[in-house]
Amino acid sequence: MATVINVSHLTQGYGKTIVLHDISLQVAPGQILALIGPSGAGKTTLVSAIMGMLRPKSGTVEVLDTPMPDRALLAKIGYMAQTDALYDELTGRENLAFFGTMQGVLKIELKQRIPRAAAVVDLQGDLDKPLKDYSGGMRRRLSLAIALLADPPLLILDEPTVGIDPELRQQIWAELHRMAKRGITILLTTHVMEDAEEADQVMMIRQGAAIAQGTPAALTAQYHVDSIEQVFLQAGRDQDAR
Amino acid sequence: MRVKGMIHRIFTEMLRDKRTLALMFLGPLLILTLVYFLFQGNGTQTATLLVKNVDQSLITALKNDHLEIKATRASSTAKTQIRRRDAAGMLVQNGDKLTLTLANSDQSQSTIIKQSLQQAQVKLKMQTAAATIKTQAAALKQLQIALAKATGQAGIKGASQPATTEKAVTIKTHYLYGGADATYFETLLPILLGFIVFFFVFLISGIALLRERTTGTLYRLLATPVRRGEIIAGYLAGYGLFAVVQTLLIVLYTIGVFKVQIIGSLWLVLLINLLMAAVALTMGLFISTFADSEFQMIQFIPIVALPQIFFSGIIPVATMPGWLQVVAHIFPLYYGAQSMTAVIEKGATLTTVGPSLLILFGFALVFLVLNGQTMKRYRQV
Numbered sequence: 001m002a003t004v005i006n007v008s009h010l011t012q013g014y015g016k017t018i019v020l021h022d023i024s025l026q027v028a029p030g031q032i033l034a035l036i037g038p039s040g041a042g043k044t045t046l047v048s049a050i051m052g053m054l055r056p057k058s059g060t061v062e063v064l065d066t067p068m069p070d071r072a073l074l075a076k077i078g079y080m081a082q083t084d085a086l087y088d089e090l091t092g093r094e095n096l097a098f099f100g101t102m103q104g105v106l107k108i109e110l111k112q113r114i115p116r117a118a119a120v121v122d123l124q125g126d127l128d129k130p131l132k133d134y135s136g137g138m139r140r141r142l143s144l145a146i147a148l149l150a151d152p153p154l155l156i157l158d159e160p161t162v163g164i165d166p167e168l169r170q171q172i173w174a175e176l177h178r179m180a181k182r183g184i185t186i187l188l189t190t191h192v193m194e195d196a197e198e199a200d201q202v203m204m205i206r207q208g209a210a211i212a213q214g215t216p217a218a219l220t221a222q223y224h225v226d227s228i229e230q231v232f233l234q235a236g237r238d239q240d241a242r
Numbered sequence: 243m244r245v246k247g248m249i250h251r252i253f254t255e256m257l258r259d260k261r262t263l264a265l266m267f268l269g270p271l272l273i274l275t276l277v278y279f280l281f282q283g284n285g286t287q288t289a290t291l292l293v294k295n296v297d298q299s300l301i302t303a304l305k306n307d308h309l310e311i312k313a314t315r316a317s318s319t320a321k322t323q324i325r326r327r328d329a330a331g332m333l334v335q336n337g338d339k340l341t342l343t344l345a346n347s348d349q350s351q352s353t354i355i356k357q358s359l360q361q362a363q364v365k366l367k368m369q370t371a372a373a374t375i376k377t378q379a380a381a382l383k384q385l386q387i388a389l390a391k392a393t394g395q396a397g398i399k400g401a402s403q404p405a406t407t408e409k410a411v412t413i414k415t416h417y418l419y420g421g422a423d424a425t426y427f428e429t430l431l432p433i434l435l436g437f438i439v440f441f442f443v444f445l446i447s448g449i450a451l452l453r454e455r456t457t458g459t460l461y462r463l464l465a466t467p468v469r470r471g472e473i474i475a476g477y478l479a480g481y482g483l484f485a486v487v488q489t490l491l492i493v494l495y496t497i498g499v500f501k502v503q504i505i506g507s508l509w510l511v512l513l514i515n516l517l518m519a520a521v522a523l524t525m526g527l528f529i530s531t532f533a534d535s536e537f538q539m540i541q542f543i544p545i546v547a548l549p550q551i552f553f554s555g556i557i558p559v560a561t562m563p564g565w566l567q568v569v570a571h572i573f574p575l576y577y578g579a580q581s582m583t584a585v586i587e588k589g590a591t592l593t594t595v596g597p598s599l600l601i602l603f604g605f606a607l608v609f610l611v612l613n614g615q616t617m618k619r620y621r622q623v
């Protein structure tokens with residue numbers, strides 16, 4: 001298996017409006033790909049297409065050698081949505097257990113996996129609080145824990161570091177790198193340049209088009225600048241000039 | 243397993259939401275109790291009839307529990323006298339001629355007077371037949387004819403005088419179902435039973451799914467390998483169980499507290515309500531896709547829920563104009579209330595109410611398919 005995610009010439013949109021134009025990308029096993037781009041660029045749309053929530057208007061999306069959309073394959077994807085979607089009446093533990101069950105994790109496995117996933121995001125002490133009493137950052141962390149719960153081969157995280165403090169951010173990145181070493185593939189979107197610099201691959205999307213793609217080192221070298229942020233700004237100017 | 247997870251979640255959420263629980267389980271008992279007292283004592287309605295110069299034999303014949311007869315001698319018109327004495331009608335005899343004037347501001351009071359007059363006519367007929375003295379018989383016969391004329395004028399089909407054999411007529415009312423003391427409450431109960439379950443399940447499940455949609459949990463749920471059908475099945479089973487508990491509570495309450503008799507099988511009552519709950523649930527879930535907020539969901543109640551009451555049997559469907567009877571058949575509650583009435587009051591069995599139940603099942607099925615389709619908006623597989 002050469003690639004985990006294989007998107008080729010994808011055009012995607014809502015109704016008649018086209019949001020993404022001719023996007024192609026490949027992600028190899030154990031790689032971390034960061035999607036960066038301004039607000040409204042189409043990052044979430046690309047993520048939805050890869051998840052198979054949207055049917056490609058044209059082009060193809062393959063995940064783990066399976067053409068998307070494919071319902072059963074969703075069991076192998078750990079997903080964290082951009083907006084927290086959690087049940088306020090339930091406790092953190094109950095939310096984890098519910099989404100775990102939906103993801104297809106067996107009840108006996110849940111018992112050990114819930115504390116493990118909670119530990120990554122530092123929520124062990126708050127698992128039995130109802131969600132109503134969670135802060136914004138705690139909800140974000142719980143969403144991440146839900147994505148990690150089933151220990152899937154592919155993680156898709158839509159802005160996972162929003163609302164998370166620097167110390168915890170480091171801890172989460174350490175865990176993501178550990179998982180990548182184990183062969184888990186990770187795709188994440190972000191506005192934070194530090195996140196992009198942690199990734200193996202960066203893809204910049206602007207106005208629905210991919211404007212730059214490569215490893216952080218290769219990109220900074222290509223644009224003769226010394227940070228991803230400057231690459232991003234330069235690539236944007238180049239796109240406008242075209 | 244996923245369905246079980248859905249049910250478990252719905253239960254945990256519901257059991258933690260004490261207010262909704264109270265509303266769902268105590269609310270109906272409160273409503274039923276209120277309705278019970280509202281419709282309990284309706285056998286005592288009376289109408290006041292003023293009589294002037296009326297023959298004593300007729301007054302005797304008119305006497306019954308519902309009619310209060312007051313003699314008058316005043317010479318002012320019937321109109322003013324009825325108004326002044328707040329009566330429902332006035333009967334004036336002038337020789338052989340009887341004139342009936344009805345206030346007609348309350349239809350039921352007018353009906354009491356008309357019925358009393360008809361009964362009096364029958365009684366007089368019997369007396370005529372029994373009368374031994376010729377002159378007396380003739381006088382009674384005169385009264386009868388005048389009475390027929392008066393009631394005819396007042397707008398009812400005066401039993402046209404058959405000049406043929408006059409044999410004694412006795413009136414005895416036989417009750418097929420329920421005794422003479424059956425109240426309107428007992429007629430209402432089966433209808434209310436179906437409606438309450440329908441209403442609560444419709445509202446609660448509809449709003450629950452709506453909340454899943456607006457908070458994004460539905461989308462998040464569909465990002466797991468769960469089948470759309472499993473989500474709907476979870477809702478169906480979860481809220482269906484609550485509906486069963488609600489029905490049991492209501493039925494036991496009415497049997498225990500109001501001593502209402504359920505002639506048919508209790509299981510059948512539960513089955514009907516379970517089907518009603520299924521229709522309400524699938525309809526609620528479907529309707530909720532057209533609402534963007536709880537506020538908009540509430541706005542659907544007058545459109546979707548209320549018209550069903552009119553066709554549930556509270557107003558007898560058979561008395562409606564033809565096209566309205568057709569309209570009645572598109573409302574699930576019509577079938578639900580009809581079979582519920584049949585089972586509770588007439589002891590109908592599964593074979594009799596079967597067709598209605600099949601139709602209810604069909605309603606649920608149609609909405610189920612529609613739900614599966616609308617959920618495609620969020621995930622296309």
Ligand SMILES: Nc1ncnc2c1ncn2[C@@H]1O[C@H](COP(=O)(O)OP(=O)(O)OP(=O)(O)O)[C@@H](O)[C@H]1O
Nearest residue numbers: 014015019037038039040041042043044045046082
């Ligand atoms: N459900 C939808 N229906 C119609 N248009 C949509 C929908 N979701 C997003 N869009 C449009 O598609 C475009 C891309 O949106 P998208 O959510 O993919 O951006 P994004 O890159 O994730 O932005 P952000 O960084 O703010 O999350 C935007 O112009 C947006 O208005």
Ligand SMILES: [Mg+2]
Nearest residue numbers: 043044082158
């Ligand atoms: Mg986004």
